Every structure is written in structure tokens, then in C-alpha cells.
Amino acid sequence: MKPTKATITFDNTLKPIELPVLSGTAGNDVIDIRALGKHGVFTYDPGFMSTASCGSQITFIDGEKGLLYHRGYPIEQLAEHCDFLEVSYLLMHGELPNATEKNEFTKTISGHTMLHDQLNNIFRGFRRDAHPMAVMIGVVGSMSAFYFDAMDVYNPQHRAISAHRLLAKIPTIAAWSYKYNSGQPFMYPKNSLNYAENFMHMMFATPCEEYTPNPVLAKAFEKILILHADHEQNASTSTVRLVGSSGANPFASIAAGIASLWGPAHGGANEATLQMLEEIGDVSRIDEFIKRAKDKTDTFRLMGFGHRVYRNMDPRAAIMRKTCHEVLNELGLQDDPMFKLAMELEKIALEDEYFVSRKLYPNVDFYSGIVMRAMGIPNSMFTAIFALARTAGWIAQWSEMNADPEHKIGRPRQLYTGEARREFMPIERRT
Ligand code: CMC
Numbered sequence: 312m313k314p315t316k317a318t319i320t321f322d323n324t325l326k327p328i329e330l331p332v333l334s335g336t337a338g339n340d341v342i343d344i345r346a347l348g349k350h351g352v353f354t355y356d357p358g359f360m361s362t363a364s365c366g367s368q369i370t371f372i373d374g375e376k377g378l379l380y381h382r383g384y385p386i387e388q389l390a391e392h393c394d395f396l397e398v399s400y401l402l403m404h405g406e407l408p409n410a411t412e413k414n415e416f417t418k419t420i421s422g423h424t425m426l427h428d429q430l431n432n433i434f435r436g437f438r439r440d441a442h443p444m445a446v447m448i449g450v451v452g453s454m455s456a457f458y459f460d461a462m463d464v465y466n467p468q469h470r471a472i473s474a475h476r477l478l479a480k481i482p483t484i485a486a487w488s489y490k491y492n493s494g495q496p497f498m499y500p501k502n503s504l505n506y507a508e509n510f511m512h513m514m515f516a517t518p519c520e521e522y523t524p525n526p527v528l529a530k531a532f533e534k535i536l537i538l539h540a541d542h543e544q545n546a547s548t549s550t551v552r553l554v555g556s557s558g559a560n561p562f563a564s565i566a567a568g569i570a571s572l573w574g575p576a577h578g579g580a581n582e583a584t585l586q587m588l589e590e591i592g593d594v595s596r597i598d599e600f601i602k603r604a605k606d607k608t609d610t611f612r613l614m615g616f617g618h619r620v621y622r623n624m625d626p627r628a629a630i631m632r633k634t635c636h637e638v639l640n641e642l643g644l645q646d647d648p649m650f651k652l653a654m655e656l657e658k659i660a661l662e663d664e665y666f667v668s669r670k671l672y673p674n675v676d677f678y679s680g681i682v683m684r685a686m687g688i689p690n691s692m693f694t695a696i697f698a699l700a701r702t703a704g705w706i707a708q709w710s711e712m713n714a715d716p717e718h719k720i721g722r723p724r725q726l727y728t729g730e731a732r733r734e735f736m737p738i739e740r741r742t
Pocket of ligand 1: 604616
């Protein structure tokens with residue numbers, strides 16, 4: 312029988328505290344510790360290693376078994392049969408759209424793809440060589456100054472309008488961050504194209520030259536978007552929820568999510584993986600880098616390996632690995648030295664006792680970086696593309712939080728380790 316209560320005995324002066332045990336529809340039961348604060352007891356959990364920060368119906372991960380479901384559908388099925396907008400609809404609405412709903416949703420998103428013309432000036436305020444992620448954080452944040460007509464976060468209609476605007480405009484923002492950085496003119500969205508193709512058009516076309524996406528590459532890009540659409544309560548999603556928990560507007564909340572995603576331990580890993588492969592340079596140097604990754608006195612880690620939740624192969628990585636081979640075959644790049652290096656590194660790490668015993672498998676970003684590089688996407692855009700895809704999940708999670716009657720401003724406590732109390736010392740007496 313499943314336990315329904317947990318008891319903690321904390322201090323002899325206190326009676327044992329009984330705490331309810333909550334069960335979800337799948338996954339671990341959790342001890343509901345909300346009442347602890349009333350007893351003057353707090354828990355300590357840096358990095359939220361053992362904390363469920365919210366209830367959610369959007370994404371389920373079983374890290375031991377390597378499972379990822381969105382609204383109950385396995386990621387493998389979604390990646391095989393859906394396009395990105397269908398998955399976004401699923402995340403946001405809880406059900407896959409029927410044909411009419413899909414058409415309507417696609418039409419709504421297409422109707423919002425352009426940016427307010429004055430937003431161009433915000434791009435132009437950045438240095439020419441600004442990283443696309445820096446530009447995206449700034450431009451998405453500045454949307455609060457352009458689309459403030461629907462920012463009442465407690466109004467479901469306002470939330471829906473903001474969600475559509477974000478989902479529709481984020482590819483334009485991401486593509487323009489690249490265009491600005493590369494010195495090419497901005498390409499306006501083409502609403503006759505699908506979501507993934509439209510982004511590729513805005514990235515690769517110029518006013519003098521059309522871009523016709525290769526269908527294998529367009530499909531691979533669609534998969535990258537689907538596989539990155541949501542991933543439960545990771546650092547950036549938790550950031551979006553925490554920022555949004557104060558009632559902050561959706562554009563500020565998503566801009567904060569993009570900032571959190573940028574770090575190399577999170578979304579920045581795809582860019583960092585390619586940088587690492589470039590630094591390794593040759594198969595003969597792999598051992599040296601594996602040694603460094605194991606050395607506790609060295610801060611170097613094998614980028615694209617390991618995951619906080621998966622102690623098994625990341626199911627997204629398995630799909631992306633297959634896509635990686637398809638793209639490299641299509642482009643005749645099977646003998647590309649960088650790809651060979653990556654495959655050798657993967658093989659060595661998968662056999663190495665250090666990585667095996669810690670269950671460190673290649674993650675999705677190990678392969679997605681290689682795919683994007685083969686597609687001609689520059690390294691600096693990898694994390695921006697992750698942000699574009701994850702916007703679907705951030706919006707869904709942000710909306711779920713705002714619709715939840717139990718939601719409260721996020722306000723963790725701390726274990727204070729500073730000076731307890733001391734008396735003020737005038738400056739002339741300070742040593
Ligand atoms: N290379 C070498 N050692 C590693 C690595 C790595 N990539 N990842 C974890 N370890 C070791 C770590 O040193 C520790 O060893 P020990 O037990 O001897 O101290 C053990 O494995 C557990 O690591 P941890 O840091 O406690 O694990 P975590 O859950 O806090 O970190 C992680 C997860 C993803 C931040 C980490 O694995 C990492 O830094 N990986 C490289 C960056 C990366 O690829 N990130 C992308 C994650 S997937 C995309 C996303 O969700 O954003």
C-alpha cells in the first residue's frame with residue numbers, strides 16, 4: 312500500500328509533524344511540506360534536487376526509464392507524426408487539435424508573425440557583433456512596451472493573445488538577431504510557409520535570393536523544434552514561472568527564461584558542444600579531454616553529456632541521433648571530420664567507466680548542435696533556436712501557473728550562514 316502520510320520528528324519540544332503524501336497520475340509521490348513553515352521548520356534543497364516546485368499537467372519525464380511524454384503522448388510519436396505548431400497547441404491546450412482547430416491555430420499564428428515596425432530600432436541599438444541570445448533577451452523584454460494592450464495576466468483572453476504573439480514573433484526575432492549580426496537585411500516572414508520553413512526563409516533568404524528549403528533539412532529542423540518544445544520544470548521554465556509568479560507580464564517572464572537558458576549547463580550546451588569539438592580538433596586528442604572531464608581539479612566537463620533528470624538515454628537524444636545521420640547522409644557529410652570526431656567521442660564516453668557509473672549519456676544538445684552545423688546554421692544561433700522552440704513550453708507553463716488557483720508568488724527561504732548580529736563600527740575605528 313502506498314503511504315498517505317509522512318511524519319517528521321524534528322525537535323523534542325515539537326510534536327511529530329504529520330505531512331500528507333500526494334500522488335500524481337504518474338511518477339514519484341511527493342511529501343507535501345507546505346505546512347512545515349507554520350511549525351517554524353524549513354527544508355534545505357539547493358538546486359531543487361528533491362523538490363517538486365509545482366503541480367503540472369503538461370510534461371512527464373521518467374528519468375530512470377528515459378521517457379518523455381507531453382500531455383500523455385510519447386515524444387517519439389509526436390516527433391514522428393506532428394508538426395511543431397500541433398505540438399505547441401497540445402502543450403498550450405492540453406489536446407491535439409482536430410483539422411479545423413489546427414487550421415485556425417495556424418492562421419492565428421501566421422497573422423502575428425510580423426514585428427511592430429518600431430521594434431526594428433531596438434535591434435539597431437545593439438552592437439553589430441552582439442550575440443543573438445543577448446539580442447533576443449532585449450527584444451523579447453521590449454515587447455512589453457509594444458503589446459501592452461493584452462497584459463492582464465489574470466485574464467485568460469489576454470494570456471491567449473500574448474501567447475499567440477510570442478509564439479508567432481519569436482522566429483522573426485531569432486532570425487533577425489542573426490541577420491543583424493551578419494549584416495544582412497531583415498527578411499520579413501512569409502506566411503505561406505509553415506512555421507519551420509518560414510524561420511529557415513528568414514534566416515537564409517536575402518532580398519536578392521529566394522531560399523528553397525531541402526525537405527530533409529526542413530523535416531530535421533521541425534524535429535529540433537518539437538524535441539525542444541518543453542521539458543518540465545528545468546532551470547529556464549522554473550525561471551519563467553518564478554518571474555511570472557509575481558504577476559510580471561509574459562514578455563518579461565519569457566525574456567527571463569531566455570536569459571536562464573543561455574547558460575552552458577542548460578541551453579547553451581549545444582553551442583558549447585561544438586566549441587568543445589572544435590577545441591578537441593582531432594580524434595587523437597579525445598583521451599586528453601576525457602581525462603580532463605574526469606579530473607575534479609579541472610572545471611572542464613564534456614559538453615552535451617549528462618542530464619539532471621535522465622539516468623538513461625535521453626529519448627530526445629535517440630531521435631536526434633537518427634536525424635543527425637539522415638541529415639549528414641543527405642548532405643554527403645558522413646566523412647566530415649567534426650562528425651567523425653563526435654561519433655568517436657560518443658563511443659569512447661559510452662564505454663568509459665566514469666561516464667557509465669554516473670549514467671552520463673549524450674544528451675539532445677550533443678546531436679542537435681551537429682545537425683544545425685551541417686545545415687549551415689552558425690554556432691551562435693544554436694541556443695537562440697532552442698529558445699525559439701522552448702517558447703511554446705514556457706508559454707504553456709506560464710499560462711498553467713496563472714490559471715492555477717493555488718498559485719502563489721515564488722518565495723524560497725534560506726539557510727543563513729552570515730554574521731548573526733554585530734554592532735555598528737564607526738569608520739575611524741575599523742581596521
Ligand atoms: N562531464 C564530466 N562529468 C560530469 C558531467 C560531464 N558533462 N556531467 C556530470 N558529471 C559528473 C559530475 O562531476 C558528478 O561527478 P561526482 O559524482 O564524481 O562528483 C556527477 O557526474 C553528477 O553530476 P552533477 O553535476 O551532480 O549533476 P547535475 O544533475 O547537477 O548536472 C548537468 C547536470 C546537465 C548540468 C551536467 O551533467 C552537465 O554540466 N553537463 C554538461 C552540460 C550539458 O550538456 N548540459 C545540457 C543538458 S541537456 C539540455 C537542457 O536540458 O538544457
